[in-house]
Amino acid sequence: MTTTRFDNLQAELIKYGELLVERYRSQLKIDGTSATNKTRDSIRYKSTKDELEILSDLSLKYIDEGRPAGAAPSLSDIEAWAKAKGIKPKDGSGKFVAVNDRSMFWMAKNIAKSISEKGTIKRFGYKGSGIIDFVYQNNKEAMLDNIFAAYGRDIEEVIQDIVKRK
Numbered sequence: 001m002t003t004t005r006f007d008n009l010q011a012e013l014i015k016y017g018e019l020l021v022e023r024y025r026s027q028l029k030i031d032g033t034s035a036t037n038k039t040r041d042s043i044r045y046k047s048t049k050d051e052l053e054i055l056s057d058l059s060l061k062y063i064d065e066g067r068p069a070g071a072a073p074s075l076s077d078i079e080a081w082a083k084a085k086g087i088k089p090k091d092g093s094g095k096f097v098a099v100n101d102r103s104m105f106w107m108a109k110n111i112a113k114s115i116s117e118k119g120t121i122k123r124f125g126y127k128g129s130g131i132i133d134f135v136y137q138n139n140k141e142a143m144l145d146n147i148f149a150a151y152g153r154d155i156e157e158v159i160q161d162i163v164k165r166k
Contacts, residue, residue, distance in 0.1 A: 006050055013051070027135050043055070043056045064131050072113070072115045082107065082108065
């Protein structure tokens, strides 16, 4: 008895793993939702002989779905995001103030409070960017067609091996 190898399917899964990772990373840049590149760099894929998983840290979920009201990110994450975006603290009248640990802390605290009251991301209606479904839907048809075709080629090879042994 020979073991069934799904070389065509596995090659196709690897191809689409690489493609989807690249497309998710690109879409983060297009959407302007990757300030520190932490989320972008966390996106990767895992492929087995018959399965493909796209993985990332939790921040991609918040970008995709938004962070609901009642929950806020850590102040250190907000500070890192603000620094990466070049966002500087302002006083109550809207004038910029000196950037130091104290002013950055209070700015991050106010942003966290706003997020806990309204959620994120304002320009997406506080509902998130929908990046996961957007990228998948834009690649789904060709991807599924090619994956099923590769699987079909693997099945044909298995049948040919069986016929040869008889």
